[in-house]
Amino acid sequence: MSRDGADSESKVSGNQANIPARIRRELDIDDGDKLRWHVEDDGTLRVEVVQQRSGTFSEFDGYDGDQETAVTADHDA
DSSP: OOOTTOSOOOOEETTEEOOOHHHHHHHTOOTTOEEEEEEOTTSOEEEEEEOOOTTSSTTOOOOOSOSOOOHHHHTOO
C-alpha cells in the first residue's frame, strides 16, 4: 500500500489502533466519541466519527446545593 497522500498513520497493537493527535484535533474527536467503520465494495475503509456530546459531563458546572430545582421539569430531556 502506498503512503503517498496519507494524512497520517499509526500501528495496530493488540487489536487497537491509535488515532493520531493531529487527526483527533482536526475532527474534534474526544473521549466518549464512537467510530463507525465501513468497508466499501472496492476495499476502501471509511471511518465515521459519531460525536457524543449530549449526556456527557464535559460541560457540567456542578451544583452547589443552594438552588432549588424541579428535577423533572428542569433536567429530564
